Amino acid sequence: VSMLAEKDPFLDIGRNESHEIDAKNEQKSEEESLENELTRRRSERKAIFNCEGDALVLLKAAGAYSHAIQGGKEMKNGAVFCKKLGLHSPTMERALQMRKQLTRISHLKFSDSDHLKGENEHLAALMPPTIKEESILRQVLLSGLLDCVARKAPPGFLLSKSEDQGNRKKSWRQRCAYLSCSEDVTVPLYIRQKSSAFSNDHKDLPEWVVYTELEGKSTNSSKIEFDKNDLKEANYAEDDLGKYAFMKCVTPIQPEWIS
Secondary structure (H helix, E strand, O other), X not given: OOOOOOOOOEOOOOHHHHHHHHHHOOOOOHHHHHHHHHHHHHHHHHHHOOXXXXXXXXXXHHHHHHHHOHHHOOOHHHHHHHHHHOEOHHHHHHHHHHHHHHHHHHHHHHOOOOOOOOOOOOOOOOOOOOHHHHHHHHHHHHHHOHHHXXXXXXXXXXXXXXXXXXXXXXXXXXXXXXXXXXXXXXXXXXXXXXXXXXXXXXXXXXXXXEOOEEEEEOOOOOEEEOOOOOHHHOOOEEEOOEEEEEEEOOEEOOHHHOO
């Protein structure tokens, strides 16, 4: 809950870091260097936080961060840990403080013991979920986001308005589109490359997913947050194939869980 309440803590390398990469390999262009660094960083994250869905990745990241700082005893280790994995340290710290607050509230409401943890007590270790627990958590997430379910679009759903069918971007848009179950969302949806659910091979993309929010993309590549109260008139991204949007915090689900 605390991690979902915060913005995505995983950082992609910024343009201000490009000179460090180019210094290591002057023969590569800035764009190639940035892409290589992005690939390396994502591979490291996947190896450490490998699980089904972005929500579970956030859970594992929270547990790993808590372990790195030993529940709050070694806060100086947090910055080192975040830098290594490309995490936003202030976001991780805010999520940890929220977890502490939620823990105190749950103890006050549900604990039978008169002894409650004080303000300065450290949190217990947050162990990685088992495969069974991951499945249960995905079902719990689905139960709270039934209006944010999407399914892969059938082949041929998105037709090009141009005769140029060989364009790589158009091919990606046509093969990787999702359709939302919400009547208010009438545009195709997509999984961002930084998502743990993303695959370069469209055949490996999950058939059914649940997401937390939608976001658009302007011509200068800056993200545009949607007006959640007016999805029909939201700031969707657009190209010659029409309007589209990206899903945030994507988690694969099983269709039988919906019924």
